[in-house]
Amino acid sequence: MLSVGIMSGTSLDGVDVALCEILGSGTDTSVRLIEFDTYDLPQAIQEKVRQCAANEFIRPADLSSLNFELGELFADGVKQICQKARIETTELDFVASHGQTIYHHPFPNNEYVANTMQLGESGVIAARCGCTVISDFRVIDVALGGQGAPLVPYSEYVVYADKNKSRGLQNLGGIGNITIVPNTMDSNDIVAFDTGPANMMIDSAMKHYFQKNYDKGGESALSGEFIPQLQAELKGHPYLKLPIPKSTGREMFGDDYVASILERYKSSKAEDVVATLTWFTAYCISYHYYEYVEKIHTLDELIISGGGSHNKAIRKYLSELMPEVSILVQEDIGFNSDAKEAIAFVILANETLHKQPSNVLSATGASKPAILGKIQYAP
Ligand SMILES: Nc1ncnc2c1ncn2[C@@H]1O[C@H](COP(=O)(O)OP(=O)(O)OP(=O)(O)O)[C@@H](O)[C@H]1O
Numbered sequence: 001m002l003s004v005g006i007m008s009g010t011s012l013d014g015v016d017v018a019l020c021e022i023l024g025s026g027t028d029t030s031v032r033l034i035e036f037d038t039y040d041l042p043q044a045i046q047e048k049v050r051q052c053a054a055n056e057f058i059r060p061a062d063l064s065s066l067n068f069e070l071g072e073l074f075a076d077g078v079k080q081i082c083q084k085a086r087i088e089t090t091e092l093d094f095v096a097s098h099g100q101t102i103y104h105h106p107f108p109n110n111e112y113v114a115n116t117m118q119l120g121e122s123g124v125i126a127a128r129c130g131c132t133v134i135s136d137f138r139v140i141d142v143a144l145g146g147q148g149a150p151l152v153p154y155s156e157y158v159v160y161a162d163k164n165k166s167r168g169l170q171n172l173g174g175i176g177n178i179t180i181v182p183n184t185m186d187s188n189d190i191v192a193f194d195t196g197p198a199n200m201m202i203d204s205a206m207k208h209y210f211q212k213n214y215d216k217g218g219e220s221a222l223s224g225e226f227i228p229q230l231q232a233e234l235k236g237h238p239y240l241k242l243p244i245p246k247s248t249g250r251e252m253f254g255d256d257y258v259a260s261i262l263e264r265y266k267s268s269k270a271e272d273v274v275a276t277l278t279w280f281t282a283y284c285i286s287y288h289y290y291e292y293v294e295k296i297h298t299l300d301e302l303i304i305s306g307g308g309s310h311n312k313a314i315r316k317y318l319s320e321l322m323p324e325v326s327i328l329v330q331e332d333i334g335f336n337s338d339a340k341e342a343i344a345f346v347i348l349a350n351e352t353l354h355k356q357p358s359n360v361l362s363a364t365g366a367s368k369p370a371i372l373g374k375i376q377y378a379p
């Protein structure tokens with residue numbers, strides 16, 4: 001089957017679009033990437049999404065329009081990738097659209113029930129592209145008491161399980177998330193959770209100091225030195241102490257949190273703050289490994305993916321903090337670091353069409369397996 005996966009992640013850096021061929025289902029799935037590209041997320045849309053995550057005043061009209069605007073944007077992504085591959089969108093068997101997370105609050109509190117919301121109207125995509133669209137993968141898991149995230153563990157089990165080694169798949173997007181696929185080959189043994197911030201805090205600091213979207217190659221971090229007081233403060237962040245499984249987002253590690261740090265460390269050198277925030281990304285990964293994972297599974301290799309895999313400082317700090325684990329990137333094992341999440345949603349949508357559950361209970365904490373997503377057929 002021909003499918004396009006669309007992922008617009010928490011870093012708001014663009015829309016990842018992967019055209020794939022997918023055959024079979026479950027552990028017999030095979031998936032091949034045909035074309036991949038990342039398309040811009042317009043500034044105005046980024047601003048609206050940030051407003052939502054900050055829980056700022058946003059009118060119902062803005063929210064409803066944003067849902068349709070994102071739908072148009074995702075449909076354009078599908079059209080462009082198909083044009084690149086010289087096929088018609090109507091030749092696609094399905095589109096798997098993650099949507100843009102605009103709010104993720106999987107824990108109930110005094111004010112809100114557990115909830116999560118991804119926008120990008122599937123009806124718009126189906127109308128513009130003339131094909132079936134599967135979307136809204138997270139909501140049923142949250143409704144079953146789960147975190148609704150991370151969802152990639154199922155696809156990682158399908159693609160990466162190896163009886164000769166226990167692998168950690170560490171994605172470095174806006175947020176970092178890890179899946180441990182142990183050599184037992186038993187999906188019940190999978191451990192997965194969000195490790196904390198990956199690029200989100202670094203990007204926010206880069207924007208503040210240098211008016212840049214991110215720290216290319218990790219150059220600013222590598223030219224700075226760690227600030228011990230800030231390291232100590234970050235080590236005490238309450239997210240680290242929460243038991244796994246757990247998930248987080250822009251609500252916890254977004255611009256507001258970073259602004260409060262930058263204000264308190266305004267006399268420090270910009271490069272030193274960036275270095276320390278980059279160290280924190282690597283620290284969160286090593287802390288969770290030694291605190292929660294190593295007792296259950298010893299990793300042979302940690303394979304990193306996502307935009308942060310291009311940041312040499314994160315890789316350097318990770319190697320220093322986890323010296324006995326071999327740190328690889330997806331390309332080292334023949335895959336594409338940037339396309340991984342978009343491909344994951346193709347695998348999840350394929351299960352939806354086969355009426356098979358694909359949430360991993362040990363990862364999300366949901367009370368039962370669920371067929372993820374909603375199906376919008378072509379008009
Ligand atoms: N060359 C590079 N050097 C350093 N960092 C980079 C580079 N390219 C991308 N990045 C970082 O990667 C981020 C984007 O990563 P990615 O596209 O994997 O995130 P996402 O999918 O939006 O987020 P998430 O996986 O949390 O939903 C950028 O915001 C930037 O910080």
Ligand SMILES: CC(=O)N[C@H]1[C@@H]2OC[C@@H](O2)[C@@H](O)[C@@H]1O[C@H](C)C(=O)O
Pocket residue numbers: 009010101104116148149150151152153173174175176177194247248249341
């Ligand atoms: C709510 C939400 O959109 N979460 C994303 C985000 O980006 C990374 C991390 O936080 C992960 O929990 C999740 O995405 C991946 C694709 C997942 O569900 O596995």
